[in-house]
Amino acid sequence: MPQQINLYVDDLRDCPEGFILARTYEEAIAIIESQDVNILTLDHDLGEDEHGHELPNGYDLVKYFCEYGLKVDKIYLHTDNPVGRANMYETLLAAQRRGFIHEDIEIYYYPITKNVYSGN
Template sequence: MNLYVDDLRDCPEGFVLARSYSEAVAYINKEEIHVLSLDHDLGEDDAGKELPNGYDLVKYMCEQGLRADKIYLHTDNPVGRKNMYETLLAAQRRGFIEADIEIYHYPITANKYSGQ
């Protein structure tokens, strides 16, 4: 399956949508992921506190040795993108995730937001 993790953007054709960290974790733990497309910022709770984000998901995947065949970072957050990208590359070098995972610091699809 192809998984698109984003709290606001429209889900591209050919992807399953996870709107939160917990939804993404559930899919990654039970499904074989071919393409994973990640946003960094995944919203705030009612008190304005940042919810677990794409970087938290990257760290979880690295800690658990989970994989997706290809990982794309579609976030508009430049610091978040760098943190996710560098963490994934470092995890590969250290053997925490498999060396054959393809990691891209750019999106695979155009980011779209219709507000629906």
């Protein structure tokens, strides 16, 4: 069985010990689709492009995850955006109820790690 990884999706915060970091929506999808992920922890806001337009965010990632029935063991939401957190959480639960994602994925409204931003 392949070794499981833990994935931390965030554009600014420091990556916690024991996690692999994805700074963008695209990086996160590539990792989830190619690795066996135990813990996925999500930020909502994933930055802006050079023109100030919002890049695909954690909610976009949740929608993709649900649409394609991706699999991880546990999902935590570490975002400080309360509306984004609620949207991601409710979408995941609804997708699980409807059978779009595995029923055994554990979904948590809160973070598993402390948010740290050192600016590095």
